Amino acid sequence: MNKKLPVLAPGATIGILGGGQLGRMLALAAAELGLKCHIYAPEMDSCAFDVSAAQTCAAYEDEAALAKFADAVDVVTYEFENIPAATAKFLWSRKPVFPDPSVLETTQDRIVEKTFVNRLGIATPKFAAVDSIATLKQAVAGIGTPSVLKTRRLGYDGKGQATIKRAEEAEAAFASIGSAPSILEQFVPFRREVSVVAARGRDGKVVAFDTTENLHRDHILHKSRVPARMPDALGGQAIVIATKIAEALNYVGVLAVEMFVLDESGKLKLLVNEIAPRVHNSGHWTMDGATASQFEQHIRAVAGWPLAKPRRLGNVEMTNLIGAEANDWEKLAAEPGACVHLYGKGEARAGRKMGHVTRITKDTESIIR
Amino acid sequence: MNKKLPVLAPGATIGILGGGQLGRMLALAAAELGLKCHIYAPEMDSCAFDVSAAQTCAAYEDEAALAKFADAVDVVTYEFENIPAATAKFLWSRKPVFPDPSVLETTQDRIVEKTFVNRLGIATPKFAAVDSIATLKQAVAGIGTPSVLKTRRLGYDGKGQATIKRAEEAEAAFASIGSAPSILEQFVPFRREVSVVAARGRDGKVVAFDTTENLHRDHILHKSRVPARMPDALGGQAIVIATKIAEALNYVGVLAVEMFVLDESGKLKLLVNEIAPRVHNSGHWTMDGATASQFEQHIRAVAGWPLAKPRRLGNVEMTNLIGAEANDWEKLAAEPGACVHLYGKGEARAGRKMGHVTRITKDTESIIR
Numbered sequence: 001m002n003k004k005l006p007v008l009a010p011g012a013t014i015g016i017l018g019g020g021q022l023g024r025m026l027a028l029a030a031a032e033l034g035l036k037c038h039i040y041a042p043e044m045d046s047c048a049f050d051v052s053a054a055q056t057c058a059a060y061e062d063e064a065a066l067a068k069f070a071d072a073v074d075v076v077t078y079e080f081e082n083i084p085a086a087t088a089k090f091l092w093s094r095k096p097v098f099p100d101p102s103v104l105e106t107t108q109d110r111i112v113e114k115t116f117v118n119r120l121g122i123a124t125p126k127f128a129a130v131d132s133i134a135t136l137k138q139a140v141a142g143i144g145t146p147s148v149l150k151t152r153r154l155g156y157d158g159k160g161q162a163t164i165k166r167a168e169e170a171e172a173a174f175a176s177i178g179s180a181p182s183i184l185e186q187f188v189p190f191r192r193e194v195s196v197v198a199a200r201g202r203d204g205k206v207v208a209f210d211t212t213e214n215l216h217r218d219h220i221l222h223k224s225r226v227p228a229r230m231p232d233a234l235g236g237q238a239i240v241i242a243t244k245i246a247e248a249l250n251y252v253g254v255l256a257v258e259m260f261v262l263d264e265s266g267k268l269k270l271l272v273n274e275i276a277p278r279v280h281n282s283g284h285w286t287m288d289g290a291t292a293s294q295f296e297q298h299i300r301a302v303a304g305w306p307l308a309k310p311r312r313l314g315n316v317e318m319t320n321l322i323g324a325e326a327n328d329w330e331k332l333a334a335e336p337g338a339c340v341h342l343y344g345k346g347e348a349r350a351g352r353k354m355g356h357v358t359r360i361t362k363d364t365e366s367i368i369r
Numbered sequence: 370m371n372k373k374l375p376v377l378a379p380g381a382t383i384g385i386l387g388g389g390q391l392g393r394m395l396a397l398a399a400a401e402l403g404l405k406c407h408i409y410a411p412e413m414d415s416c417a418f419d420v421s422a423a424q425t426c427a428a429y430e431d432e433a434a435l436a437k438f439a440d441a442v443d444v445v446t447y448e449f450e451n452i453p454a455a456t457a458k459f460l461w462s463r464k465p466v467f468p469d470p471s472v473l474e475t476t477q478d479r480i481v482e483k484t485f486v487n488r489l490g491i492a493t494p495k496f497a498a499v500d501s502i503a504t505l506k507q508a509v510a511g512i513g514t515p516s517v518l519k520t521r522r523l524g525y526d527g528k529g530q531a532t533i534k535r536a537e538e539a540e541a542a543f544a545s546i547g548s549a550p551s552i553l554e555q556f557v558p559f560r561r562e563v564s565v566v567a568a569r570g571r572d573g574k575v576v577a578f579d580t581t582e583n584l585h586r587d588h589i590l591h592k593s594r595v596p597a598r599m600p601d602a603l604g605g606q607a608i609v610i611a612t613k614i615a616e617a618l619n620y621v622g623v624l625a626v627e628m629f630v631l632d633e634s635g636k637l638k639l640l641v642n643e644i645a646p647r648v649h650n651s652g653h654w655t656m657d658g659a660t661a662s663q664f665e666q667h668i669r670a671v672a673g674w675p676l677a678k679p680r681r682l683g684n685v686e687m688t689n690l691i692g693a694e695a696n697d698w699e700k701l702a703a704e705p706g707a708c709v710h711l712y713g714k715g716e717a718r719a720g721r722k723m724g725h726v727t728r729i730t731k732d733t734e735s736i737i738r
Contacts, residue, residue, distance in 0.1 A: 010698060010711045010724075028397055031420045034698070034711025034724065050422035051400045291657070291706060291729065306703040313682060329379060329403070334675040337660060342379045342403025355379075355403065360660070 010034030019046025384442030388415025
């Protein structure tokens with residue numbers, strides 16, 4: 001369905017699968033360009049519903065609802081990469097879907113994803129497939145410890161992961177993730193975690209934002225900062241890697257590639273950790289810190305518009321507001337220069353991304369805490 | 370109803386009277402802060418409906434609909450100053466309304482407005498009330514020609530206006546505006562038209578954006594540019610005037626004060642032309658050209674939040690897309706650095722504001738055409 005699709009004119013409707021904060025920020029960006037959004041999400045309290053022209057609250061398996069949704073929109077995209085492949089294919093048979101559902105097949109399985117990346121000549125941490133205690137023991141023997149056992153599918157924000165520090169912890173780790181089909185990954189003593197958020201248009205052009213440095217807390221993104229503390233040339237190399245991946249996937253839209261910066265006896269090296277086939281938390285800084293955001297870029301790409309050429313507005317730091325941290329909104333709202341974003345979610349549950357705050361300065365070093 | 374009102378917490382609902390592009394951009398700004406909007410507008414195709422959590426499509430005189438709306442929201446504001454005074458008062462008896470409905474009484478009548486401004490010791494063009502041919506002839510004799518006859522109420526974008534170049538045109542001019550109660554204003558041979566967009570919080574603090582220069586075409590705003598081509602001290606004086614007006618009105622929210630810059634034998638002087646008790650077209654540049662927009666400031670003010678302290682990001686030029694000009698969206702979308710905004714309106718009728726584009730540079734002179 002993705003051939004010779006006309007450019008979407010203002011007034012057209014973009015269907016978005018997923019109703020969380022990413023869908024919400026996509027809908028806000030689409031509105032600025034005169035495009036309507038129709039959000040499809042199973043959760044009644046989806047925060048993207050509040051800013052969209054139309055809403056469908058139904059399960060991803062509900063084919064009647066999906067068919068009606070497809071009829072109501074001009075193009076389909078997603079804010080959430082764990083859409084069932086069958087859902088994406090069902091929609092694809094009726095309306096253009098960007099990025100192509102084949103991308104999900106690659107990125108929904110950590111083994112398939114890393115194998116794909118390696119085939120492009122791009123390094124990843126060492127890994128092995130695990131589907132039993134026997135294969136796990138073999139993998140631990142080959143990769144060594146410490147290493148990380150992760151479910152092949154449906155993991156995010158550290159969910160479905162277990163660290164194996166010593167070989168004898170292997171069985172317990174496997175049990176802790178429900179003995180699901182898994183991947184054992186080498187634990188990488190990285191110096192930095194970075195990501196590249198890049199957009200690829202329907203015309204094949206790629207525009208990447210500056211390589212971003214990410215700091216995690218409890219496996220959840222805590223802060224992003226731009227520029228990343230790394231040599232410019234290495235930041236450029238990260239962009240080359242993300243571009244190669246976007247092209248190999250024949251990707252349309254925004255994707256994020258997470259990487260580790262490794263120091264091998266003084267020589268810095270990049271390893272790809274993960275591909276997120278969607279707008280990404282580490283690109284939220286672009287809303288305030290660049291002349292066009294990742295959300296605008298994604299909408300432009302899926303609508304067939306030319307991509308913007310964003311300019312960064314300074315040194316930028318984005319801090320997530322996780323769970324109760326969002327209760328500080330009054331203090332943050334009073335902070336001069338702080339750009340506060342709240343996602344309109346109800347309950348500030350532990351670990352839930354409730355909002356973020358962006359600070360733009362000329363001196364990044366001084367504001368990292 | 371406006372006493373001791375608690376600060377609105379994220380998740381609260383702001384009711385907005387009026388569903389045009391200003392309501393739309395207010396709703397988008399509110400969403401960034403985690404606040405919901407409920408749009409009340411009589412027009413079925415109101416473009417603000419598409420980005421709001423709730424909508425009421427009903428006449429401003431429909432008290433049943435207004436009562437239901439008041440029950441559903443935490444605070445009421447407007448994007449449109451010609452709300453019937455009775456509507457604002459009806460709502461005010463049920464829910465807090467910002468700015469206070471008494472502001473509308475002052476600004477909805479050009480005679481009352483200019484008299485109010487003069488009483489603050491602030492100059493306006495000379496004016497006189499007109500309600501008959503006889504009073505018009507008297508006014509023309511006193512003020513001279515050229516002068517401009519305007520209806521006292523409900524005028525905007527040059528509607529309800531007639532220029533009187535010679536005294537003998539007076540009768541025809543009065544007929545052309547339907548012999549409505551009017552104001553005759555001295556025609557001012559201004560050097561520039563400027564405006565100040567300022568916010569006043571519930572706490573009484575005023576934060577103004579830089580004085581903006583406005584260029585009109587066919588009585589409709591064509592371009593705004595910041596900084597205005599005027600001495601800094603005069604720009605500062607314009608901000609003092611707007612602040613004085615906001616304080617005298619006990620205003621809460623964003624207002625715009627339009628002024629003329631007059632050159633009296635080499636001495637520059639400001640005359641207040643009009644007060645707009647709402648977010649204003651000449652403040653659209655703040656969406657891309659400042660760290661917080663006029664829309665965010667208005668939402669912060671009516672929600673009782675502290676105002677942001679916006680920083681300007683460079684020299685900024687905003688160009689309206691009027692009627693068919695919006696058909697150039699593809700070309701504009703491809704222009705590097707141009708920030709395109711389209712309002713999601715259906716038909717690009719002549720004179721209709723369909724969108725705007727913002728360009729940020731370091732050299733304002735070079736981009737004014």
